[in-house]
Amino acid sequence: MKKYLKYIYLFAFITVAYILLPVMNGDYLYTIQDNNVFINGHTFMMETVTGEGGWIVWVARYLTQFFYHPWLGSTILILFWVAIYWITIRMFNIKDKWCFAALAIPVFLLYDLLSYGYWIYYAKAPGFPFVPTLLVLFVLLYTWGIIYLTRNLHISWHLKGLIAIGPLAIIPYISHLLWPTSWHWHLDYQPKNGILTTLTDKNFRHELRMYRALDEFRFEDVLNEMPTDGQAPTNLMVLYKNIALMHTGQMDRMFETNNCGIKPDTGDSPKIRTSLLGAPIIYYMFGHINYSYRWAMENAVQYGLSFRSLKMMTRCAIFNQEFEVAAKYISLLKSSTFHRQWAIEHEAWMMNSTNFIQSKEYQTLSPLLSDNKNILDGDDGLCEQYLLEYFSDLNHPSTPLLENVTMCMSLWAKDYYAFCVHFYDYVNNHPNSPIPLLYQEGAILLGNAEESPITLDQFRFDDVVANKYNGFIQDYNQLLQQGIKEQEMAKRLKPLYGNTYWWYYYFYNDFNIY
């Protein structure tokens, strides 16, 4: 039994590693590769090897791309860890019963990979899933080689040590002389609670999956990711959800489907920003092509070029008919291993405008693009606030989709002035159509407010809305008279009114922009 111990330890580690990596965190690994870039060819190689980390980073970036298929990438990484385990045992002649100690390094490397959490967006260490593993392997092989080569030399251990460590110590110095900016790792912030985020934060995983579904225009899958167990979603999830509702013609259901987002609990991450996590795809989905391009570029500049940014910039360039720059990005993506097919498909859009016009992306977004008025503006890095204000202020929307978006966004922003104007236009534009319940809910609440710019006396609300609203006001006032605190009121009224705009309007005051 004893002689099998090292295999048993190894098997247990491999099993745990597979469970923690592709089984539980496939989306995490996929996102890591999406935030990575590797372009086959000399130019990219030279740019990488002359930068920080040199060849190790180039190899690490090459290997990171295999997380496109999380099982494949994980298998490669685990094989490296197995090699580290075997070499450690051989080098130190570890006895079978102590072989579990040789797993210390692979376990730490596994922990390291999982400890990023939201830092997968911020880490300015390209190829980070493989860099520590490759470095450890390099040092082990080097030391093993020195031990092997000096085995017959009758020299002291001190001298052997010097032979072993000396060249390693000189490498950074030589590198500094040749490439003065090398060997600066600018990760001053360190992820602290990342492991908890990766392993236990459901919202984090929902966000990863929702992004990918949005990216692939699978809107039903986005909606299916919204928690149904009462767990509060993040603002980003709410945004993704509302985008999916918008593009499936259900935006007026936004308050039925939990619209009360929270800021993710990232503990130590002072820089968590919607602009980094999702602004390019969010702006794109709202038809704000220039702003989508801008944030894809900004993120690429600040946190390194990524497949994600390249793909967003490609799409934006095609929509803007900037075909030469789109071709540039496509040629880069075509030189990648796993995003080549995506690039070829999008290249076809450029080659044949019919392909583009018939594409799902164009069909989906074109109703939002008909508003041609240019505005010189800025979002101060606050994507959701900007979009809420932009669409609330958009007058005379030119398509039914834009009409719905302006109504819903002004309700979401609690902008009674903008909503009333849009509602008035809507009623006049659709004299013979039934008014969606959400708009009636908004109008009965905001239109009767003192500050309302228009009067809604002439408008007949559906009985079901009017009665429910009266019930809500009655219940609300009753609880108020009883001196019930707002939080408790929200809780008590939620079963009856939680899916109405009124409940959102009265009780969701924590609109935490980040």
Add this chain to the structure above:
Amino acid sequence: MKLKNILSIAVMATLLVACKHLDVPSDAQMESRLPKIYPDYTEVMVPANICPMNFAVQEGESETIARLTSPGGTYIYGDNQKVLIDETEWTDMLKSAKGKEIKVEVFAKIGDKWKAYQPFNIYVAEDSIDEYISYRAIQPSYVAYEKLSINQRNLTNFDEREIYNNMSVSSEKVGQCINCHSYKNFKTDNMLFHMRQGYGGTMIVSNGELKKVDLKTDETLSAGVYPAWHPTKNLIAFSTNKTGQSFHTKNLNKIEVQDTESDLILYDVDKNEVSIISELDDELEVFPTWSPDGKKLYFCSAHFEYYNDSIEKSAEMIQRYDEVKYNLYSADFNPDTKEFSNVQMIYNASDSLGQSVTLPRISPDGKYLLFAQAEYGCFHVWHADADIYMMNLKTQQVQKMDALNSERSESYPTWSSNGRWIMVDSRRDDGNYTRPYIAYFDKKGKAHKPFMLPQKDPYFYTFYLRSFNRPEFMIEPVNITPQEFAEKAKEDAIPAKYADR
């Protein structure tokens, strides 16, 4: 088979492949048009000392052969779609073709048939070009920045190295942005560049000595921004600017960079003193440049009156962004007394044409003034309608430089030290990334078709995701190392004194 034999065969095979004899196909079908090549080097005039003009043939997935014929000999190249010219052979060709031309014949194998395209010429000028250019390598980003460097490139070969890289002093918490670099008389013993935010200050090399100064004083708007070295005195004219950025929702110009306020200052390098040149109310003065004799300062200025007190100036500027139009001015300068006088508008672009003039640069012989002109604003690199214009300073006649312009942005014109070469920053390639284009400027005052700065790999620009910002000619390399700049950058900046005029 023994290992030795296997190795011998392998070496022989390698040598055979390496020595593969290239020849032009004899059965090629003649096409009636020029080949599609990238970069477009057809019928361009090149300096007598330029590096090889490597190019790629874009005739589908083809095998390519190019025959280059100069008076000194004929050479044949071909590496799939690339035409990579041997540096020594190219130098020989340039020598023999000086004042003449190199004929280029291109053959491409489409499927299994060879096609021959109409030959074109690369004309070799009698004149050489300055050996170096420097530029800021920057992604065409908006607000964010990360890795920035000022690079110097040897134009006679493909050598390139960094002059300074901001990552040598930046950290995650404190980043550093590098701004405009400038040289006195194309030499590098008097040069400068500016750094913002982390370890901010202006890095000045004065007679070979490096120092870091802080040009912001209580009396001036900002530190020095757009610089111009006086050609004879140790003086630098700067603009001072309060700059902001805003973003178009639809317009493909995408960004506006605007000054809400700007003035001109003069910095005396020896005395470390700053004084005001111009700080007129309702005027946005910017882009100073000296005449070659140092007796005139040219600059741009826009008349802009803020009239809405209820909002901030920056907000009003955003609302009225397309009303900001710059004109061209000159002022006499006495280098001995350092006095400016006789300020004159020499080109009224705003009222008469509804246009905006920026980035004036005067030819070394003092005869011509190049500038960039577009419909509005000061940051023409983001304005697709921006084109290069030239003023004859004797007649003050202005002409559009059609040969230099494209449908996309052209900006930042600059002259070589002998006045025979013009370099402009152009976005003609793809509309987003700025590339340096070099054109011959003949003795009759005519600019020829420009060529994109050659690279060893002709597809370099396809993969390179940075812009070439502020390309400047230099007759010698910067010899201060990046490490020396970085060490100096970490020191405190010496505050400049303010001198009242």
